[in-house]
Amino acid sequence: MEQIAYLSLGSNIGQREHFLSRAIEQLEDTKKIQVVDFSSIYETDPVGYKDQSNFLNMVIEIRTELTPEQLLNESLMIEKKLGRKREIRFGPRTIDIDVLLYNQELIHTDRLIVPHPRMHERSFVLIPLVEINGSLYLPNIDVSVKKQMEIVGAEGVRIWRKKQSVNVYDLFKN
Ligand SMILES: Nc1ncnc2c1ncn2[C@@H]1O[C@H](COP(=O)(O)OP(=O)(O)OP(=O)(O)O)[C@@H](O)[C@H]1O
Numbered sequence: 317m318e319q320i321a322y323l324s325l326g327s328n329i330g331q332r333e334h335f336l337s338r339a340i341e342q343l344e345d346t347k348k349i350q351v352v353d354f355s356s357i358y359e360t361d362p363v364g365y366k367d368q369s370n371f372l373n374m375v376i377e378i379r380t381e382l383t384p385e386q387l388l389n390e391s392l393m394i395e396k397k398l399g400r401k402r403e404i405r406f407g408p409r410t411i412d413i414d415v416l417l418y419n420q421e422l423i424h425t426d427r428l429i430v431p432h433p434r435m436h437e438r439s440f441v442l443i444p445l446v447e448i449n450g451s452l453y454l455p456n457i458d459v460s461v462k463k464q465m466e467i468v469g470a471e472g473v474r475i476w477r478k479k480q481s482v483n484v485y486d487l488f489k490n
């Protein structure tokens with residue numbers, strides 16, 4: 317059966333847009349994943365570990381027949397393919413793919429927590445997520461993403477490339 321999930325993408329090393337578009341391509345090439353919607357791209361100040369370059373962040377909506385754990389595995393594999401090295405926690409990365417939401421499920425295993433446990437504190441996640449679907453609900457904290465975005469605010473998040481077409485790859489054209 318098809319499920320709906322939301323993924324956050326982030327990059328702050330090298331050709332940041334290239335890594336976002338490659339990650340989307342790789343996700344679309346994965347059997348049982350279809351990208352069905354996406355946000356604009358935002359440039360965002362680093363959160364957590366501050367001594368690093370600005371990020372580009374965006375959120376995508378997918379339909380998938382993968383289980384949450386399989387989706388995490390695919391995401392980790394794509395991160396690896398795109399040269400992600402795990403060095404500093406919250407530190408620089410070519411590409412980071414986080415599972416934000418999987419339907420309205422609450423998941424808590426050794427390897428996977430969904431909704432993502434820090435997403436509700438992060439403007440760089442909430443703003444693009446609201447752009448796709450403001451009526452989404454965060455079942456872990458009992459609030460809509462729109463309400464939560466209003467609480468957290470928009471500091472450090474600036475539009476970089478505005479979504480202007482239904483083709484995700486148009487975002488990456490000059
Ligand atoms: N919802 C989730 N999405 C992605 N990874 C998760 C999630 N919940 C738990 N994890 C685990 O977190 C591990 C480390 O993830 P990662 O290195 O991307 O963290 P990070 O990007 O530095 O920090 P953050 O998770 O705050 O973005 C992953 O290997 C995965 O097992």
Ligand SMILES: Nc1nc2c(c(=O)[nH]1)N=C(CO)CN2
Pocket residue numbers: 325326327360361362363364365371373405406407412440
């Ligand atoms: N602006 C921004 N800051 C971050 C990001 C990110 O994607 N964007 N990811 C992190 C991962 O732990 C830590 N800090």
